[in-house]
Amino acid sequence: EAGVAQSPRYKIIEKRQSVAFWCNPISGHATLYWYQQILGQGPKLLIQFQNNGVVDDSQLPKDRFSAERLKGVDSTLKIQPAKLEDSAVYLCASSTFGGANEKLFFGSGTQLSVL
Amino acid sequence: GENVEQHPSTLSVQEGDSAVIKCTYSDSASNYFPWYKQELGKRPQLIIDIRSNVGEKKDQRIAVTLNKTAKHFSLHITETQPEDSAVYFCAARFSGSARQLTFGSGTQLTVLP
Numbered sequence: 001e002a003g004v005a006q007s008p009r010y011k012i013i014e015k016r017q018s019v020a021f022w023c024n025p026i027s028g029h030a031t032l033y034w035y036q037q038i039l040g041q042g043p044k045l046l047i048q049f050q051n052n053g054v055v056d057d058s059q060l061p062k063d064r065f066s067a068e069r070l071k072g073v074d075s076t077l078k079i080q081p082a083k084l085e086d087s088a089v090y091l092c093a094s095s096t097f098g099g100a101n102e103k104l105f106f107g108s109g110t111q112l113s114v115l
Numbered sequence: 116g117e118n119v120e121q122h123p124s125t126l127s128v129q130e131g132d133s134a135v136i137k138c139t140y141s142d143s144a145s146n147y148f149p150w151y152k153q154e155l156g157k158r159p160q161l162i163i164d165i166r167s168n169v170g171e172k173k174d175q176r177i178a179v180t181l182n183k184t185a186k187h188f189s190l191h192i193t194e195t196q197p198e199d200s201a202v203y204f205c206a207a208r209f210s211g212s213a214r215q216l217t218f219g220s221g222t223q224l225t226v227l228p
Contacts, residue, residue, distance in 0.1 A: 042218030
């Protein structure tokens with residue numbers, strides 16, 4: 001079974017620039033998550049999609065972060081403009097929704113460095 | 116808000132010894148508790164999980180125990196090997212329709228040969 005695909009793997013930008021990350025979830029997974037993982041910390045949820053609708057974006061800094069999942073499959077996360085404190089690994093994850101076997105699977109992440 | 120606390124933050128054990136990592140959670144209605152292993156530069160990978168209707172679950176050298184009354188759960192690794200060295204994260208799925216996971220801050224486990 002193919003896993004969660006993310007690109008790019010690494011990105012280095014200067015502060016105030018913009019950046020976008022892409023995610024393709026596991027086939028059939030209706031729920032997609034973006035997490036931010038700062039070095040030495042656990043993943044922190046930014047936004048959750050169910051198909052192409054937003055379930056929870058309460059922790060997304062909406063003044064600079066945006067995300068979309070237009071066709072209910074792939075998703076993009078954008079930061080504009082980036083700040084130094086946005087340096088982190090951005091992890092995409094997907095799961096089925098509901099049921100006894102619901103499990104969360106992560107992609108390899110995009111490591112963002114803001115200089 | 117919902118909170119998961121994880122201890123210790125670092126743990127060193129001799130190869131062959133056991134390792135125990137503990138987590139506490141805040142929402143008594145939480146119903147799902149997975150553990151993830153993250154090797155350096157790699158994705159977090161699910162290694163074991165437990166649901167609130169079960170007190171213990173084992174898979175070869177790893178086991179998870181859940182105490183719903185005390186609101187804590189633990190990961191036990193027996194006969195540790197150098198390849199067990201990694202960061203381990205616990206998580207809890209809190210009540211509510213969103214079914215999100217909240218993660219602990221992680222434990223860096225080092226198995227010394």
